[in-house]
Amino acid sequence: MSDSLIAKYNVAGPRxxxxxxxxxxxxxxxxxxxxxxxxxxxxxxxxxxxxxxLYIHLPFCESLCTFCGCNKRITRNHDVEEPYIDAILNEWEMYCEWLPERPRIAELHLGGGTPSFFSPHELRRLMTGIFRWADPVPTTETSGPDFGWEGHPNNTTGEHLKTLYEYGFRRVSFGVQDYDPVVQKAIHRHQPFAHVQRVTQQARAIGYTSISHDLVFGLPFQQQSSITDTILQTLSLRPDRIAFYSYAHVPWIKGTGQRGFADNDLPSAAKKRALYETGRALLEAGGYTEIGMDHFALPHDSLYKAMHTGQLHRNFMGYTTTQTNILLGLGASAISDVGTAFMQNQKDIGTYQDEVTQNQLPILKGHLLTDEDTQIRQHILNIMCRFQTRWSIIEWTPAEWETISHQLDDFRDDGLLVYDETGLWVRPEGRPFLRNICMVFDRYLTRNPVTAKPLFSSTV
Structure with a gap:
């Protein structure tokens, strides 16, 4: 990839x-x-x-990873576990009491923070409470419930893995980031390969069918050698999926956590992209296929199969194999999506718990989708999940089409996509710029150019 393309398209943009x-x-x-x-x-x-x-946000961590952009609270006081689980179960009960029938859960994900911060006892209490009010969807020859969770290799135990396996969890994701000790020191994530190897092997022995490792490129002090070493060690464990994320440097949003290193400790845009290209080449040589943006999977994994059957979906949890009209988020800062509306819970953990205790839904803010929102949303989903989208020319006013086609001309001339009056198709060379291509259709960005303050991380 040329430096000129990177310089041209390396702008702030949404994920x-x-x-x-x-x-x-x-x-x-x-x-x-x-x-x-x-x-x-x-x-x-x-x-x-x-x-x-159903997404459940478990926000506590024992130490701060300085690359992290998640909503979290750092504490070693595990007395916070019980009241927080109580709050989640109270929130869930409020929903279930006014829904017209028992929810049928097709997809369930525990994210954080660090879900393995919580004891197996509290996780068991959480799952028992969830299924007191709901049932998993039935398992058939072609489909069934898809339950996954995120574990920290340093504190995930066999009991954690067994407890959630008993409730139907078959996917687990372990945060690795990078094995280079210099990088680990900079991001305050001290984690030896032996810990990752242990939990990966334990999960496989227990019966988990999809084990994922999360890696990050663009971290401070990261070099080609560290990416190569990290990928090769990852390949030796053969996880079913690999998330290979771009580090999102947004310290103006996330506060002091991402100020644990200087900006000039980060690789340049061109070097960052080179790190990704190195990692991608190694992963593809190891038998993995690139899925959408930032994800790789082996051919037997459901994420790979979903891409090839057109079932791949993207929501607030990222890429998923399950398409439901409702994604309900429980816990502080969790976001819900019901197809025609979005809602986010209170971000502050204390405020969240107080409102739930008072039998109030802990709503911070939301958005009601317009017809135009729904139309554009589908095009963006198509581009992010299938590298193409189709439209009728009457979807756009003449002025809108002139603006859209003018911007698409740039991508076409750079060899990144092809398009006509019926749709567009992203070329393999254009996949690193999916976010940029989606921005062409983003009416909010068009009408409200972001100039006063940064809102998003860089796209490259």
Missing amino acids: YTSYPTVPFWNTAAFTHEDWQKRLTASFANSNYSAGIS
Whole structure:
């Protein structure tokens, strides 16, 4: 990839886990009543046929990783576990009491923070409480529930793995980032290969069918040698999936956590992209296929199969194999999506727990999707998941089409895509620029150029 292309397209842009993106939500037009009405309508239309997705945010960590952009609280006080699990179960009970029937859970994911911060006892109590009010969707020859969770290799135990396996979890993701001790010191993530090897082998022995390792490129002090060494060690463990993420440097949003190193300790845009190209080449040589953006999978994994059957989906949890009309988020800062509306819970853990204790849904903000939002959202999903999208020319006003086609001309002339009046197709050379291509269709960016302050990380 040429340095000129990197320089041209390395701009701030969304990752498009939703459209519209959170900074552009119209919160003034959102009410609690709207949220309840739209959730209930979507639930009634899809719970029996497709089930729902459930995301549970577990925000506590024992130490701060300075690359992390998640909503978290750093503490070694494990007394926080019980009241937080109580709050999640109270929130879930509030939802289930006014939904018209028992939820059928098609997808369940525990994220963080560090879910393995919580004891197996508390995780068991959480799962018992969830399934007191709900049931997993039935397992058939072609489909079934998809349950996954995120574990830290340093504190995930065999008991953690067994406990969640008993509740139907078959996917687990372990954060690796980079094995280079210099990089680990900079990001405050001290984690030897032996710990990752132990939990990977334990999970496989217990019966987990999809084990994922999360790697990050663009970290401080990262070199070609460290990426190569990290990928080769990862290949030796043969995880079913690999998430190979671009480090998102957004210290203006995440506060002091990402100020644990200087900006000039980070690789340049060109060097960062070279790190990715090195990693991708090694992964592909090892038998992995690139899935969407930042993901790789072996041919037997459900993520690979979903890409080839057109079932690949993207939501606030990232890429998923399960498409449901409802993604319900529980816990502090969790985001929900009911197809026609988005909602985010209170970010502050204390505020979240206080409101739930008072039998209030802990709503911070939300957005009601317009018809235009729904139309653009589908095009962005198509590009992110299938590298193409189709449209009717009447979808755009003449002025909109002139703007869109003018921008697409640039990508076409650079050899990144082909397009005509019926749709576009991203070439393999254009996949590193998926976020940039999606930005062409983002009406909020078009109408509200981001100039006053940074909102997003760099796209390259």
